[in-house]
Amino acid sequence: MSLxxxxxxxxxxxxxxxxxxxxxxDHLLAAGDGRLAVYDVATPTCxxxxxxxxxxxxxxxxxxxxxxxxxxxxxxGLWVVDVSDLSRPRLVHRQETVELATGxxxxxxxxxxxxxxxxxxxxxxxxxxxxxxxxxxxxDEAQSVVVTPDGCCVGDWMTxxxxxxxxxxxxxxxxAGFARLxxxxxxxxxxxxxxxxxxxxxxxxxxxxxxPGRGHGLELFRLPEHGAPIRLGGLHFPVWPETLNxxxxxxxxxxxxxxxxxxxxxxxxxIRKPHAPTLLASFRLPEQDFxxxxxxxxxxxxxxxxxxxxLAARGVAFVSGLCTGLWLCQSPLADxxxxxxxxxxxxxxxxxxxxxxxxxxxxxxHRRVLAGHDIRQLWPDGDRLWVAASHDGLLLLDGGxxxxxxxxxxxxxxxxxxxxxxxxxxxxxxxxELLDILPDRTxxxxxxxxxxxxxxxxxxxxxxxxxxxxxxxxxxxxxxDLTALPDIRLAHRHxxxxxxxxxxxxxxxxxxxxxxxxxxTGLAWYDLRGDQPTLLRHDRTPxxxxxxxxxxxxxxxxxxxxxxHGYLLGNQHGFRLHSVPRHQPHGIPSWDGDRTVLFSCRRxxxxxxxxxxxxxxxxxxxxxxxxxxxxxxxxxxxxxxRALIPxxxxxxxxxxx
Numbered sequence: 001m002s003l004x005x006x007x008x009x010x011x012x013x014x015x016x017x018x019x020x021x022x023x024x025x026d027h028l029l030a031a032g033d034g035r036l037a038v039y040d041v042a043t044p045t046c047x048x049x050x051x052x053x054x055x056x057x058x059x060x061x062x063x064x065x066x067x068x069x070x071x072x073x074x075x076x077g078l079w080v081v082d083v084s085d086l087s088r089p090r091l092v093h094r095q096e097t098v099e100l101a102t103g104x105x106x107x108x109x110x111x112x113x114x115x116x117x118x119x120x121x122x123x124x125x126x127x128x129x130x131x132x133x134x135x136x137x138x139x140d141e142a143q144s145v146v147v148t149p150d151g152c153c154v155g156d157w158m159t160x161x162x163x164x165x166x167x168x169x170x171x172x173x174x175x176a177g178f179a180r181l182x183x184x185x186x187x188x189x190x191x192x193x194x195x196x197x198x199x200x201x202x203x204x205x206x207x208x209x210x211x212p213g214r215g216h217g218l219e220l221f222r223l224p225e226h227g228a229p230i231r232l233g234g235l236h237f238p239v240w241p242e243t244l245n246x247x248x249x250x251x252x253x254x255x256x257x258x259x260x261x262x263x264x265x266x267x268x269x270x271i272r273k274p275h276a277p278t279l280l281a282s283f284r285l286p287e288q289d290f291x292x293x294x295x296x297x298x299x300x301x302x303x304x305x306x307x308x309x310x311l312a313a314r315g316v317a318f319v320s321g322l323c324t325g326l327w328l329c330q331s332p333l334a335d336x337x338x339x340x341x342x343x344x345x346x347x348x349x350x351x352x353x354x355x356x357x358x359x360x361x362x363x364x365x366h367r368r369v370l371a372g373h374d375i376r377q378l379w380p381d382g383d384r385l386w387v388a389a390s391h392d393g394l395l396l397l398d399g400g401x402x403x404x405x406x407x408x409x410x411x412x413x414x415x416x417x418x419x420x421x422x423x424x425x426x427x428x429x430x431x432x433e434l435l436d437i438l439p440d441r442t443x444x445x446x447x448x449x450x451x452x453x454x455x456x457x458x459x460x461x462x463x464x465x466x467x468x469x470x471x472x473x474x475x476x477x478x479x480x481d482l483t484a485l486p487d488i489r490l491a492h493r494h495x496x497x498x499x500x501x502x503x504x505x506x507x508x509x510x511x512x513x514x515x516x517x518x519x520x521t522g523l524a525w526y527d528l529r530g531d532q533p534t535l536l537r538h539d540r541t542p543x544x545x546x547x548x549x550x551x552x553x554x555x556x557x558x559x560x561x562x563x564x565h566g567y568l569l570g571n572q573h574g575f576r577l578h579s580v581p582r583h584q585p586h587g588i589p590s591w592d593g594d595r596t597v598l599f600s601c602r603r604x605x606x607x608x609x610x611x612x613x614x615x616x617x618x619x620x621x622x623x624x625x626x627x628x629x630x631x632x633x634x635x636x637x638x639x640x641x642r643a644l645i646p647x648x649x650x651x652x653x654x655x656x657x
Contacts, residue, residue: 006268006281007330008319011047014039014326018247019071020310020318021062027086028310028318030326031059031071036079038086044312044328053081053089061144061308063106065125068092070111072101075455075473076429078113080129092129096374096390096412096429097121098136098631098648099501099602100473103144105152110134110167110355112152114142117501117548117603118631120154120165122173124355133374133649134357136631137173138603139163143246146188146195148223151176155185155197157246160204162188162197162221162229171355177228180204182236183215186248187260194274195221195229198248198259200240213241218250218259218267220274232274238282240264244290244300247307251317256280256331258317260306266319268331280332288323294497357649361629366645366653369402370395375646377415377458377633385644386423387652388413394425396441402654408443414457414472419465422446426456432470432480432488449488454478460505462514462528467491469514469526471500477516479526479533492533496540497521498547502602503588503634506551506558513572515558519547525572536572544568544575548603550588550634554612561585561599569615580610583620590635590643596624598643602631607645624655 018032026042036059038051058073067084078095098121103114111123111131119138123131141157151167160181165173183199190196196218203214219234242263249260257269257277265284271277285304293300305322312318315331360371374390385402387395394408394416410433415426423443425433431450435443449456455472462469468488471477477500479492498519505516512529513536522543525536545551545568549561554569562568566579567589585608587601597618599608609624624643630650635643638654645653 004332006283006332007328008266008283009045009328010324011045011318011326011328014047015049016323016325017320018059018307018322019062020308020320020326021064021069022310022312022318023064023083023086025313028312029062029064029069029083030320031056031062032307032320032322036069036071036081036089038083038089039326041312041318044316044318047318047326051085051087051089053091055091056081060102061104063104063111065106065109065111068125068129070104070106070125072097072104072113074100074102075457077101078104078111078123078131080125080131082129093131094412095123095131096414098133100499103142103155105145105147107147107152112145112147114145114154116141116143116157118142119603120145120152120173122167122171132357134171134355135173135629137165137175139165139175143186144188144249146190148190150226153188153190153195153223153229155188157184157186160185160199160215162195164223164228166226170358172358176226179221179229179231181219182234183217184246184248186246187250189250189252189257190223191252191254193223194232194252194254194271195223196250196252196257196271197221198250198261200246200248200262200264201243213239216240216248216261216264218257218269218277220271220277222274233276235269235277235279237261237264237267237279242300242302244302245305245322247305247322249308251309251311253311253314255333256315258309258311258319258329258331260309260319262307263302263305265303266306266309266327266329268329270333272333283329285321285324285327358629360650363626363653365623365656366626366643367656368650369397369652369654370404371651373651374649375630375633375652376413376648378636378644378646378652379416379418380636380638380644381418382639386416386418387646388416388426390414394423402652406441415459417459417461419461424459424461424468426459426470426472429472430454430456432456432459432468434482434485434488447482447486447488449480449490451490454490458500458503458505460508460514462512463508463510467528467533469505469516471504471516473500475499477504479528481533492526492535494524494526494535496524496538501547503550506553507634508553510553510556510558510571515551515572517545517547517549517551517560546586548601549586552589552591552597554589554591554597554615559589559591559597561587561589567618576616578616578618580618580620583608585610587632588634590637592637592641592643594641596621596641598624598635600632600635600645602633602648605630605632607632607635607643626653628653
């Protein structure tokens with residue numbers, strides 16, 4: 001029985017949500033507002049909350065594999081929740097992904113996680129809910145991912161692409177073609193061989209002056225057995241000039257496409273003729289307050305953001321509002337039949353037993369230590385080395401051969417630094433732990449800082465030890481006052497717009513002044529000379545560095561890669577640009593104290609070596625440069641000048657003499 005006209009009805013008493021996913025025809029998962037909620041939706045118009053798990057912040061998307069729900073949470077990684085008892089969802093694991101976890105899709109026990117500039121990470125789900133890293137493939141800007149028969153397709157954001165990745169028999173992801181979109185790329189859906197791509201923000205094809213706000217739409221492709229998607233048709237949604245929030249999701253029953261288009265609303269599209277889709281209806285949610293516009297401080301009152309869609313039956317979908325909770329949408333194309341769907345109890349993941357992590361590649365000029373660990377950061381300490389090893393905790397190595405002497409199970413450790421006899425450890429994505437090193441090599445807790453809204457992946461101490469500068473993949477960086485231990489005070493908070501995709505600070509300040517490289521908003525300069533840290537200024541234009549680049553110290557100056565133009569040396573009073581013929585540095589620069597600088601790029605897996613004997617004319621050193629499978633962090637040097645490289649899933653690399 002057809003439903004005329006299309007309807008959108010608010011489901012009172014439901015919680016705000018960022019992501020939706022049906023478990024079976026009677027149950028719905030909703031992640032957002034700091035929780036994972038389970039609804040009984042046997043009667044779609046009257047959903048009933050039957051279970052929830054508190055504490056899941058920054059949720060973005062959900063996938064289900066067997067008895068586990070997997071929730072991506074950006075800077076908070078990937079949450080694995082046992083939902084076998086729907087009334088009591090239980091957290092079993094929290095995985096630190098390569099970078100900010102956004103999109104997710106499951107194919108049996110294979111989990112694809114889209115991580116923006118850092119590509120798609122392929123993980124294997126173990127029976128206990130833990131995950132093993134298999135491989136990673138870089139695409140332009142992976143926002144969402146959908147499983148295909150031979151791998152996956154990725155919605156690439158700003159460049160406006162659908163990128164196809166092929167899964168090899170050894171568990172590697174290989175590029176297999178792409179198709180261009182007119183708008184910014186994001187959500188995907190696959191119905192048979194019909195691939196649907198939701199787009200937003202700005203057009204990629206119109207004359208530049210006409211592009212803003214004209215990229216919202218739906219594009220349809222045929223997915224061939226191999227190769228790039230083949231475009232069939234598409235249509236545009238109404239122009240929407242606001243760029244607040246990015247949620248473009250599409251779900252389809254094969255007749256209707258339900259498209260979540262952020263503040264621009266929900267759009268229903270008839271896709272029965274893929275070459276000529278037609279718009280059935282558009283709905284916008286009630287207006288809400290979304291703060292003030294950064295440019296002029298004017299109030300920003302907009303329709304609520306449509307964040308996600310989940311099919312309930314053919315022609316019927318649940319829709320989530322960022323502020324207003326759940327809605328039920330019914331399409332006029334419903335024919336009264338429900339899509340075929342397994343019950344949740346029957347969903348057993350396919351086990352890909354032949355896929356294993358790739359064996360480490362032999363490097364002729366480097367020795368690999370700690371293979372099999374995820375090595376994030378290092379801190380040399382004389383003949384000892386402190387190692388932040390992600391889920392394996394904090395490791396202590398010593399001796400000329402850097403033998404593993406001790407493991408400290410402090411949780412998920414992302415960064416470590418030492419000052420005197422005290423360690424400063426970033427753990428569990430939001431905790432700063434201070435520990436004294438005792439003569440017997442045990443560690444004694446001194447102080448701890450954790451506060452909602454403060455993500456901590458990277459730590460930098462001021463030269464005088466009074467302040468710790470912390471950041472962690474959000475739009476906020478903080479300066480902590482360490483002068484009154486065991487109390488640690490939040491002394492300064494900065495949210496200038498943009499995201500800290502990596503480590504944006506140098507090792508420490510110079511004479512009380514320190515910069516930070518912000519994603520798309522430029523360099524911020526902080527003054528640490530007084531009792532209260534302050535923002536000295538924010539150089540928003542011109543944009544000097546790429547968002548994947550960091551800052552280092554070189555002979556009393558700050559050094560950073562210039563965005564496609566070489567490198568910059570200078571201080572708060574100005575920088576001087578220098579070029580390297582035929583080469584472009586990228587990443588975080590580290591100076592060996594003599595004449596060599598290594599740039600370590602986590603995104604690309606590259607180590608670029610340069611001779612800085614003449615700082616105005618650096619020379620590329622191919623013999624000390626590398627391309628890695630892992631995601632290298634900031635490089636340090638041994639007392640004899642050998643590079644110590646924390647190479648992520650490639651382990652710890654030690655340069656040979």
